[in-house]
Amino acid sequence: MIIQLTGNVQHPITLDPTVWIFDDRKVSFEEAFTSASEQENNDEDDIRKASQIWDREVYQQKLNPPINKSISTFEKKQILDGTFVMPIHHFLGNAQLHDNASGVSLETINGNHSITVDQLQNAQLLFAVDGKPIQEEGPVHIYFGDGSNQEEPIKGVKKIVVE
Numbered sequence: 001m002i003i004q005l006t007g008n009v010q011h012p013i014t015l016d017p018t019v020w021i022f023d024d025r026k027v028s029f030e031e032a033f034t035s036a037s038e039q040e041n042n043d044e045d046d047i048r049k050a051s052q053i054w055d056r057e058v059y060q061q062k063l064n065p066p067i068n069k070s071i072s073t074f075e076k077k078q079i080l081d082g083t084f085v086m087p088i089h090h091f092l093g094n095a096q097l098h099d100n101a102s103g104v105s106l107e108t109i110n111g112n113h114s115i116t117v118d119q120l121q122n123a124q125l126l127f128a129v130d131g132k133p134i135q136e137e138g139p140v141h142i143y144f145g146d147g148s149n150q151e152e153p154i155k156g157v158k159k160i161v162v163e
Helices: 017-022 036-063 073-081 089-095 117-121
Strands: 003-007 013-015 084-087 104-108 111-115 124-129 141-143 157-162
Touching: 003 089, 013 089, 017 084, 017 124, 084 089, 089 117, 104 117, 117 157
Parallel strands: 003 157
Antiparallel strands: 003 013, 084 124, 104 111, 104 157, 124 141
């Protein structure tokens, strides 16, 4: 269930998608492919909700001492039932692709696929469906950032080799 990121990189790394469910950088599948205008509306709603939560918390702290809550029940339910992607650019920054990187070869359970470095930079890695790691054709599926392969993602990625 691990993925190697090797090749024309400064630091080859190993990715473990099974722990990403606890990572704050994950994005829900629906959010990953919504348009910018929809996200702006959602951001405004989120700001409004955060403001209301802040007001409630300030009021509650006046009445009660603070309690260390790591994950709310609602957030726990979202994690256990959600479908999530991880933007790969977080890991590419750590691996430090060399300037002369010309392409990417994806080794999958069904053979090799070639993509561009830009496609990889903007890719989203689907790692959890309904809160569970992808077992069949896993450990991840690659979706391009523009959503052009939403109907036919690259499945069963085992190794990413930068050329």
